Amino acid sequence: MTDSPVLLNKHEVERCLSYEDLIPRLESVMGKFSKRDSSEIIQPVRSVVPIAQHNGFLGVMPAYLAAEGILCTKMVTFYQRAEGSSLPSTQATVLLFDPEHGHVTAIMDGEAITAKRTAAVSAISAKLFMPALSKVLCILGSGQQARSHYDVFTNVFKFKEVRVWSRRREMAHRFVNDLQGPVRVCSSVKEAVTGADVIVTATGASEPILFGEWVKSGAHVAAVGACRPDWRELDDVLMREAVVYVDSREGATAESGDIVLSGAQVFAELGEVINGSFPAQREKTTVFKSLGMGIQDAVSAKLVLEKWNSEH
Numbered sequence: 001m002t003d004s005p006v007l008l009n010k011h012e013v014e015r016c017l018s019y020e021d022l023i024p025r026l027e028s029v030m031g032k033f034s035k036r037d038s039s040e041i042i043q044p045v046r047s048v049v050p051i052a053q054h055n056g057f058l059g060v061m062p063a064y065l066a067a068e069g070i071l072c073t074k075m076v077t078f079y080q081r082a083e084g085s086s087l088p089s090t091q092a093t094v095l096l097f098d099p100e101h102g103h104v105t106a107i108m109d110g111e112a113i114t115a116k117r118t119a120a121v122s123a124i125s126a127k128l129f130m131p132a133l134s135k136v137l138c139i140l141g142s143g144q145q146a147r148s149h150y151d152v153f154t155n156v157f158k159f160k161e162v163r164v165w166s167r168r169r170e171m172a173h174r175f176v177n178d179l180q181g182p183v184r185v186c187s188s189v190k191e192a193v194t195g196a197d198v199i200v201t202a203t204g205a206s207e208p209i210l211f212g213e214w215v216k217s218g219a220h221v222a223a224v225g226a227c228r229p230d231w232r233e234l235d236d237v238l239m240r241e242a243v244v245y246v247d248s249r250e251g252a253t254a255e256s257g258d259i260v261l262s263g264a265q266v267f268a269e270l271g272e273v274i275n276g277s278f279p280a281q282r283e284k285t286t287v288f289k290s291l292g293m294g295i296q297d298a299v300s301a302k303l304v305l306e307k308w309n310s311e312h
């Protein structure tokens, strides 16, 4: 008989997952992924089931990391919520398995993992691509991803100014009231992004909200939303003028409206830059188009379980 799986709620997952541990593990696994060695990593593009009646999607994100003995899947639902809805737009559960015998070893909340690993990957992109003397950070959106991006970006980097824009100004004020540091609430995207060195787009938008003409030359954009092939956050001008990096080429081709609909060319995967096979063009305007990967959830879940096991 196998042991019952460990059950970890959001609070426990949050407590057991630090950015300090997460960032090097993500850098390492994304570098390995970009080598496309299927004896080491298997991660298909996520399967997505549309829930058309409710403006939602169910995504299933399996991954197997043979050398590290990690077999994992995340199941994630994401919805386009009506303005003013208090429901979360992204919810998830992560399962870890024993790769040898096939039983489930842990079932854990996936919201905290999704929030932290996505923000940590964006921070890795900023470390590689943002201008050398970056002073101004701008966050578009005020939800879960905006919050985790604020946390890691202000932790890892030293910005002189942080700005936030949200489509409802009161939500931007609520976001700022929950934080420790000073953040300027902006009333338009244009005001928020003008002169910014680093821009995070973390919205539920399906039409462009960020226009290339507003973006300072040499700025870095970490684009986190618009994860469907017909959704946009960034306009054609920005997509065509910037050097475009992605987490996975296959994922970007299948799921990113900003890439597919603009016809922009992908320059490299983050892992290819980490491996040194493509350069980080820091002096140019750069976009990192994030879609999320099962391997990111897998290493995050393993870290959570290792930490939890070390305490019990």
Ligand SMILES: NC(=O)C1=CN([C@@H]2O[C@H](COP(=O)(O)OP(=O)(O)OC[C@H]3O[C@@H](n4cnc5c(N)ncnc54)[C@H](O)[C@@H]3O)[C@@H](O)[C@H]2O)C=CC1
Pocket: 078, 088, 089, 090, 114, 118, 141, 142, 143, 144, 145, 146, 166, 167, 168, 171, 202, 203, 204, 205, 206, 207, 209, 223, 224, 225, 226, 227, 290, 291, 292, 293
């Ligand atoms: N790249 C990745 O790995 C991941 C991407 N996502 C995506 O990131 C985005 C944000 O996710 P969460 O923070 O979890 O959602 P959330 O619901 O907590 O926050 C969404 C934010 O977007 C704003 N928003 C919604 N519709 C908008 C519109 N039409 N125009 C402008 N702003 C709009 C909301 O006011 C809110 O501030 C979503 O698109 C989600 O699908 C989520 C998880 C992982």
Ligand SMILES: O=C(O)C1=NCCCC1
Pocket: 076, 077, 078, 090, 114, 227, 291, 292, 293
């Ligand atoms: O990677 C993820 O997790 C997600 N990516 C895009 C949409 C919501 C969840």
